[in-house]
Amino acid sequence: MTHFDLLVIGTGSGNMFLDDRFADLSIAIAEEWHFGGTCLNVGCIPTKMFVYPATLAEQAGRGGRYNVDTAFSGVDWTSLQDRIFSRVDAIEAGGRAYRSGDRQPNVTVIPEHVHFTAEKTVRTASGEEVTADRIVIAAGASPILPEVPGLDAARVDTPGYPIVTSNSIMRLPQRPASLAIVGSGVIAMEFAHIFASFGTEVTVIARSPRLLRSIDGEASAEFTRLFTADHNVILGAEATSFRVGEGSVEVTLEPSGRVDEVDVPNSVTAEVVLVAIGREPNTEGLGVAEVGYDVDSEGRLVVDEFQRVYSGAAPVPGVFALGDISSPFQLKHVANHEAHVVGDNLHADVLAGSPGSAALDGLRRTNHHAVPAAVFTSPQVATVGMTEDEARAAGHDVTVKVQNFSDVAYGWAMADDPGIVKVIADRATRRILGAHIVGHEATMVIQPLIQAMAFDQPADEVARGQYWIHPALPEAVENALLGLDFADR
């Protein structure tokens, strides 16, 4: 049995807050997989490094729309992978070496799976018991696999098995000629864009009548309209079995019952199948429920606004959690924010003396207001705040404006490419309740609306109180704000 002052489980955002404030503590960091976790190794960073060239490839094939003669003639998959993963893998190795080497003599890296055997005790895969006064649980989430015949869950993401998740698809030795994607959420749409743009024959299998169905209805409908226009999408279909053959997988389909009068083909055959149906918090593998920690109906560790972990509806002294294991937002910017909160609160707890003794008024609260999210597909999607339905259900007297990109001069420069800015505001308070953008660089165009929500600025002041560069795309945001109809105008 080895005892530490602090145990951190997971090196995604869990690796972010350990700075000089903790130099006097003996610290163990458990990481069973890639140092740096999901975002660095298989998430945000490599996906966007594939998305950018994919968008260039797609645009090259569309030059005629802008009266220029361009064509996409291929991608060098191997050198693209090398460029991306030589960078990612070097950062992974550097992070591991930094924590493992002489520069951090107070830190011990445990490169193994750990699971709880008591409230403040974990056992490593090799059987060692580790105890700690304080623990930070930052163990993330993993892809969900459907329980359907023909899917060998143990072989998913192993070399040669053609059914994969986001954990391995970017490292496939060859770009597949055809790809079936089960799911129609964020991961499904980003990979559909990447592979289709590079010339793979992609088929998206969606249960719902719309793609990205969790976003605002109008934004989702607009995205679905645009994406289905030039991609193979089967809406209202459920994948009910897989048959792995020689060089291909047959996916059997049935109507999902979520779309009326749908004509679903019996099956789709592709070289590779990507399963992208959500990610579940890694609470089960950690055995947290078995030692009494509270886990909610979605499998998340229960934390309060100070990121303290709960057991029997009371905080466990000195135990914090952050990121996908406990957060309602599976987003890196949220995991990072929560890591900063944990770092500050853990430090306050250490200064206070015994675990759990820090006064509440000395602890920092997590801010989950105006959390933005984006889908880096084509067209891009960016959202912040409530959907229109949520705003109405919350009892707001709402005013809504949808502005087309093609209404502003930059939209004309883009040959009237489709794109919408939808802003939802409260008619009485003039505050922005939500904003949803579908179109070119939506992830950048939305930022003034995120800022306005974060700083609680009235919508009309945001529109009129600053210059908007002319003729730039954010003029569509300005016009959407100006189009809102307030009670006393």
Ligand SMILES: Cc1cc2nc3c(=O)[nH]c(=O)nc-3n(C[C@H](O)[C@H](O)[C@H](O)COP(=O)(O)OP(=O)(O)OC[C@H]3O[C@@H](n4cnc5c(N)ncnc54)[C@H](O)[C@@H]3O)c2cc1C
């Ligand atoms: C394909 C993809 C693309 C994404 N793109 C974006 C994006 O563009 N923008 C965005 O904001 N978010 C994106 N995300 C989400 C983002 O990656 C996550 O929200 C974020 O990485 C979560 O960080 P985390 O620290 O909570 O967990 P992770 O980074 O997953 O870290 C958890 C770590 O804990 C380790 N671990 C788990 N259990 C144990 C155990 N029992 N013992 C030892 N170690 C353990 C894991 O190996 C892992 O390294 C994407 C996710 C995916 C999958």
Ligand SMILES: NC(=O)c1ccc[n+]([C@@H]2O[C@H](COP(=O)([O-])OP(=O)(O)OC[C@H]3O[C@@H](n4cnc5c(N)ncnc54)[C@H](O)[C@@H]3O)[C@@H](O)[C@H]2O)c1
């Ligand atoms: N750009 C980004 O910020 C980014 C990118 C990728 C992932 N992420 C994060 O990772 C999370 C997980 O992504 P995801 O795309 O796996 O999940 P998701 O929740 O976005 O989408 C999952 C989709 O799969 C569908 N689904 C669920 N069960 C199914 C089944 N059995 N068969 C068919 N479809 C089924 C759901 O209805 C949903 O539409 C996201 O919610 C997001 O927070 C973020």
